[in-house]
Amino acid sequence: MSAMRTIVGMSGGVDSSVAALVLQEAGEPIAGLFMRNWAEDDSGDCRAEDDRRDAVAVCGRLGIPMHFRDFSSEYWSGVFAHFLDEYAAGRTPNPDVLCNREIKFKHFLDAAQELGAQYIATGHYARIARSGEGWKLLKAADRGKDQSYFLHQLGEDQLAATRFPLGELHKTKVREMARAANLPTHAKKDSTGICFIGERDFREFLGRYLPARPGPMRTPDGQPVGEHPGVFYFTLGQREGLNIGGRRGFAAAPWYVVGKDVARNVLYVDQGTDSPWLQSQSLDTQHVHWIAGSPPQRRFTCMAQTRYRQPDQDCEVTVADDGTVGVRFAQRQRAVTPGQSLVLYDGEVCLGGGVIASTDAPLEQLIREQAA
Structure with a gap:
């Protein structure tokens, strides 16, 4: 048997750490691979180097080989450029879906196969099942953590070459296993939000690439209630960041974004979480x-x-x-x-x-x- 049949995408988080642990305990010959998907900037906010160190530490603890690949240029052209185009057009894209399709289950899969592996594995919460001659993507056992939503762009060929070791596990069990195995990531906080923004202020980050274009905020019937810094900074249903405050003639109820007219640079807002708009x-x-x-x-x-x-x-x-x-x-x-x-x-x-x-x-x- 090859010294390595499956390569685990090691993100430096607890989920990928336990994915590797589960496979190793099942006797699977594995190695790890850390993907650098975002070029560092000068803000000091990107956590990629911390994540890389944690991934190395976990592989050291498990005694498995570690590989590195830089996919930052592929990420920029395949994910981030589309992200900017969509925001500029007034839409709200989901970069995690594209990242899975273009990076993790395309470039990472290719790199793993070039290294001689038959399979890749990740810490996603989802399951794969064989169905006759084909393959199906199933929701995870832990429905509260299920990530099949982000994986819906995969095809059967990709599923056939992929393993999701956490598919049958609940998050609490994953934490317990990491702690019992003394993995360095056992108490590490889960990452949230968009990967390349991290803990940074979203509007400030987006403003580096899409300059502010202030315009009016209006109610659906046209009454002015304030000014916005740029319609692309907001998404439908958003409440935070409107800074409208109390307005004479309006109830003291929270305001929500209900529409974006990019051509006229108007942001429409209304009161009430269940606004008919x-x-x-x-x-x-x-x-x-x-x-x-x-x-x-x-x-x-x-x-x-x-x-x-x-x-x-x-x-x-x-x-x-x-x-x-x-x-x-x-x-x-x-x-x-x-x-x-x-x-x-x-x-x-x-x-x-x-x-x-x-x-x-x-x-x-x-x-x-x-x-x-």
């Missing part, structure tokens, strides 16, 4: 990726998520000839956001998904009509 019942997507290679039918019912960790929503899906889909939900949805991913499920099986292009939210329709 945030509600929609149907959406259309860009081209949808199906894990099995094709949709189950041209028209079918299933469950869907329009954002990570959203409870599954009943819907009907209609597949168009151009590969896009139209979706109608059984219940009205709040703050469905163009640029985010629609991910479809049949029970615990992830069918695939695509980027949300538009919804029937009333303000979004009005803005489209004005632009026509």
